[in-house]
Amino acid sequence: MKLLEEAFRITFDDMTADVRVSDVPVILMSKKTFGMIHKELVTVLGRRGESLLYHAGYEAGRQGVATMKKWWDFRNKDEVIEAYKKQFSRFGWLYLDSIEEDVDKTEIRITVHNNFESRQYQKKSDDPVCYFTRGYLCGFVEVAFGMEALRCDEVRCESRGDDHCEFLIKPMFW
Numbered sequence: 001m002k003l004l005e006e007a008f009r010i011t012f013d014d015m016t017a018d019v020r021v022s023d024v025p026v027i028l029m030s031k032k033t034f035g036m037i038h039k040e041l042v043t044v045l046g047r048r049g050e051s052l053l054y055h056a057g058y059e060a061g062r063q064g065v066a067t068m069k070k071w072w073d074f075r076n077k078d079e080v081i082e083a084y085k086k087q088f089s090r091f092g093w094l095y096l097d098s099i100e101e102d103v104d105k106t107e108i109r110i111t112v113h114n115n116f117e118s119r120q121y122q123k124k125s126d127d128p129v130c131y132f133t134r135g136y137l138c139g140f141v142e143v144a145f146g147m148e149a150l151r152c153d154e155v156r157c158e159s160r161g162d163d164h165c166e167f168l169i170k171p172m173f174w
């Protein structure tokens with residue numbers, strides 16, 4: 001199992017513009033630039049833009065766990081959560097505060113702070129806006145927790161002035 005610090009090591013090759021975190025090619029983008037793309041997608045495409053962000057997040061969430069599993073031999077759910085907590089912070093995405101399952105294990109509540117996706121809205125949005133994060137968490141939980149056909153709703157959002165973003169994940173047909 002790689003050390004967390006080694007897995008999050010960032011390397012640059014100025015001649016080929018190849019930037020990597022561990023062995024994964026990445027681009028670096030300011031939160032402002034992402035925020036502008038986000039706002040344009042939602043403003044121009046409406047529901048289709050929201051859906052596009054959600055589905056991109058969902059696929060990224062599912063594939064992200066597969067990538068993480070190459071780096072770590074996770075022994076249990078707590079180790080996956082611990083690794084992700086660090087990854088989200090290191091990538092500048094968000095601070096993962098908690099993942100709580102209810103007693104019947106039919107509902108998962110995820111609380112995050114400083115979500116990059118809500119930043120551009122400066123607490124002035126009427127509705128939750130973290131479509132990419134919502135999809136990402138849904139895909140992530142499906143693969144990491146071995147569950148299928150989940151839905152994820154954002155019930156609190158920093159974009160509209162809430163203290164944090166909060167996501168509720170449960171079976172789609174329940």
Ligand SMILES: [Zn+2]
Pocket residue numbers: 115118128129130154156157158159164165166
């Ligand atoms: Zn949010």
